[in-house]
Amino acid sequence: MTIDIHRVTVLGTGVLGSQIAFQTAFSGFEVTAYDISDAALQAGRQHIDNLAAIYREQLPDAGDGRAERTATSIALTSDLARAVKDADLVIEAIPEVLAIKQETYRKLGEAAPERTIFATNSSTLLPSAMKDSTGRPDKFLALHFANQLWQQNTAEIMGTPDTDPTVFQKVVDFASKIGMVPIEIHKEKAGYVLNSLLVPLLNAGLTLAAGGYADPEAVDKTWRIGTGAPAGPFQILDVIGLATPYNVFANGDEDAQKLAAWLKTNYIDKGKLGVATGEGFYKYS
Numbered sequence: 001m002t003i004d005i006h007r008v009t010v011l012g013t014g015v016l017g018s019q020i021a022f023q024t025a026f027s028g029f030e031v032t033a034y035d036i037s038d039a040a041l042q043a044g045r046q047h048i049d050n051l052a053a054i055y056r057e058q059l060p061d062a063g064d065g066r067a068e069r070t071a072t073s074i075a076l077t078s079d080l081a082r083a084v085k086d087a088d089l090v091i092e093a094i095p096e097v098l099a100i101k102q103e104t105y106r107k108l109g110e111a112a113p114e115r116t117i118f119a120t121n122s123s124t125l126l127p128s129a130m131k132d133s134t135g136r137p138d139k140f141l142a143l144h145f146a147n148q149l150w151q152q153n154t155a156e157i158m159g160t161p162d163t164d165p166t167v168f169q170k171v172v173d174f175a176s177k178i179g180m181v182p183i184e185i186h187k188e189k190a191g192y193v194l195n196s197l198l199v200p201l202l203n204a205g206l207t208l209a210a211g212g213y214a215d216p217e218a219v220d221k222t223w224r225i226g227t228g229a230p231a232g233p234f235q236i237l238d239v240i241g242l243a244t245p246y247n248v249f250a251n252g253d254e255d256a257q258k259l260a261a262w263l264k265t266n267y268i269d270k271g272k273l274g275v276a277t278g279e280g281f282y283k284y285s
């Protein structure tokens with residue numbers, strides 16, 4: 001038996017956890033956010049305050065103090081049992097390390113009420129790898145947000161073979177209620193839909209440029225004109241930041257390492273890491 005979702009607890013107040021907590025509170029839910037220490041919570045509070053400023057600036061309906069009220073409405077705690085004691089839904093956004101997630105789900109499974117649904121925001125780990133640690137595989141699934149979720153508002157929902165279809169549907173409905181566009185995934189798939197499409201596109205663009213076949217600008221122009229898409233792979237890479245793909249390629253096979261070396265020599269070593277540093281494949285003012 002699960003009940004309707006009113007109270008939501010977010011685990012982790014880093015980049016994504018703070019966004020999930022803020023968007024959920026902004027949508028009228030009662031939100032508690034948990035992190036491991038007072039120092040982590042202080043950083044989390046800062047993330048939340050920054051989001052209030054971003055929402056106020058970018059969203060027309062965040063004025064008249066609504067963004068600030070949202071920020072102060074989020075309860076922060078480093079006490080896991082307190083954080084989850086009344087939760088209907090717990091959304092986990094802690095580091096992408098399987099052992100840390102499993103250990104956290106073991107503690108969470110003991111601390112949370114029986115009715116509570118657990119959702120992981122993991123980008124690369126399959127929920128099956130964590131389900132047994134939860135002690136309630138029927139009430140566990142993935143709910144995957146994109147960075148800057150107030151604009152990039154897809155929420156990919158992916159269960160395991162053990163996930164109760166009622167729980168799945170409740171989480172789909174919840175995603176809609178917090179302003180996301182729910183994307184239902186029928187079977188487990190690394191990369192969900194978005195990254196299954198995006199990663200091959202980015203890799204193909206990099207292979208063309210690093211192999212000397214075409215410049216980044218030409219690759220992007222071809223993609224934009226040829227498909228009507230607003231941005232090409234290198235424009236997207238600049239927004240993501242070059243450090244993440246570099247780290248992925250540096251730990252990959254021989255071909256991937258060639259891409260890593262090209263990125264390092266031409267961009268990383270020159271401090272061109274993307275939009276965040278003012279220059280990547282393109283210059284930003």
Ligand code: NAD
Pocket residue numbers: 011012013014015016017034035036040044092093094095096100104121122123124144145146147
């Ligand atoms: P982050 O490093 O910014 O934040 C992680 C937070 O977890 C930190 O506040 C940290 O103090 C806290 N933490 C560490 N150990 C913990 C523990 N044992 N229990 C509770 N909290 C703990 O990471 P992030 O980028 O927000 O990523 C979090 C999750 O979200 C990952 O699973 C990642 O794959 C996923 N995700 C990230 C993005 C992204 O663009 N950053 C996008 C979608 C999904």
